[in-house]
Amino acid sequence: MVSRRNLTILDVAHTAGVSTATVSRALNGGKISTRTLLRVDDAVRKLGYQRNTLARGLVTGKTGIVGVCVPDVLGPLYAQMARGIEDVLTPLGMQYTLLTSSRDGGREGAATRFLLEQQVDGLILIGSQLSAPELTALVGDRPAVLVQREADATPYPTLSLDNAQGAQAALEHLFENGHRRVAHIAGVRRDGRARQEAYEGVMRAAGLTPVVIASDSTESGGTLAAAALADYPEATAVFCSNDRVALGLYHALRGRGVRVPEDLSVVGFDDLPWGEYLAPPLTTVRQPGREMGRLAARLVLGEKAVTESTSVEPELVVRASVCAPRGGDPSLPA
């Protein structure tokens, strides 16, 4: 049962009394008589043989593995994407290897190179920070998909959330509730910037003045932003670049005796799992992570027609962190 040294198909062939080719066929579903198949199966079981994927991959030129590189393992969104990828790979008997770039271009490059040297059949790069030339030099003409990145100077298809649409939905919801003075707590990364730009655009289009508070996209960024928000007391609502910021904001607001949503309405972005359990449950924009994962996988496998860039629609999730502003439509600074 326990292997001494390396068990190979030769051992199996031996104990089954057939050739290695036959064993290979048995293992891969080739033309085989039922009797020999049984014999081989027995031998495999008896020996506890496990095939060596390296050798197999070396000769077939395929590994059945898709490499996935995420910014960090910590994000629930990436986890959802991973599930989506799994959804399409598993029925195909394929697997994926997950690596993290730690939001660092150097590490991302190393991880990507590693995956490529691993001879992965395809590459899904999520939130890549590498420049277009770096990417092309590294990946060459291997199948790759860039997720959370807008169409680029790269030859690879991209898949991204329509951040503009999400921001617009959030703001419209706020407008419908009577808000006009809506501040934005901005994020730092690609997505954050896209959301900020959309926010500014929508505000201007509505004849309103954007007020942007810089932040680092984390809970503590949200907490810090609360202080900055105190300098803009006429704001009746805040659109946060993501849920984590909203969480930090909730916390700081509570400390300052500001009630959500009575004193200040809040909208998040992402729809992380804990959002609905907050007090009040957070109104937010959902990013369909799992679906994005599925799409990315199908794109990289070439199952879906590869258009230059695909974007998926976010969905507004209305819960309880938005209500009408206190004095109806506020006119001028207090």
Place this chain on the structure above:
Amino acid sequence: MVSRRNLTILDVAHTAGVSTATVSRALNGGKISTRTLLRVDDAVRKLGYQRNTLARGLVTGKTGIVGVCVPDVLGPLYAQMARGIEDVLTPLGMQYTLLTSSRDGGREGAATRFLLEQQVDGLILIGSQLSAPELTALVGDRPAVLVQREADATPYPTLSLDNAQGAQAALEHLFENGHRRVAHIAGVRRDGRARQEAYEGVMRAAGLTPVVIASDSTESGGTLAAAALADYPEATAVFCSNDRVALGLYHALRGRGVRVPEDLSVVGFDDLPWGEYLAPPLTTVRQPGREMGRLAARLVLGEKAVTESTSVEPELVVRASVCAPRGGDPSLPA
């Protein structure tokens, strides 16, 4: 720059005017004259050569990869462990491949087999659900570490959190605050069971009656548990099997007008990132995920003396979800 078909070291050898052996040596830091090293480097760069790890692994019998299998990617704790593993692997020029078992024995078996066939140098199985015989049959004598699993009938070292100690710390904190009627919302998995047993033991040792509410370790489990808790109104505190349950409990309690901690003290387990931002900030037991990851990696690489089983100490994180019960020490049911 962009490879036509497969670029091999033969191509490199060719353009550098040396043999493949020399190229190999140059790539791996063997004895080489500086001049040829430079020539090879140039050729590599010029061609955009990337080594084929499969071939390399096939001949060396090592891949430099540690396989990691986690119950689900969604858990922040697993993410922290992954970071810990990375901490020790990266400086060694090694990598890890992450796979999920989706808390399903079948999928876990498949994932493990896949990693093994991948010829990983070691295996870190987190929260494995497989039985000892299944595990031994599958893994054989390859280096493996079982995380979040107590010492077993398996030949592999285990690494687990001292759940008993964590439960004890939580309960002692509650006792010190004057609580006697402490209920427990139990979890379903290994860890949950260990915590429940510890809870029961500590309660009995203190001459108190354990009250256990079954749950599924998720937010909705916590929400449901709130209803069950209504049948035990004399409880002044609840020890939750994890933070997610505590979150759901918070939510349901709020709906019922029960204040935390004034009406009911709550303690969680795990210390997930959002705990400190809740209202009130959650007192909980921290699981040192990153450190566990580091330990697991060192164990699997054989850097650390392999003792049969290692356990790491949890740490009580006191925040604001515990205070003295309302009427001091409650005596009898209402």
Place this chain on the structure above:
DNA sequence: TTGAAAGCGCTAACAC
């Protein structure tokens, strides 16, 4: 210090 050559374990023609 470098090169020639023998495999690592497997699959895929090609014969039988």
Place this chain on the structure above:
DNA sequence: GTGTTAGCGCTTTCAA
């Protein structure tokens, strides 16, 4: 249906 055999791309003796 089954066996023979030539590699897949690389490292590693062994000689030179």
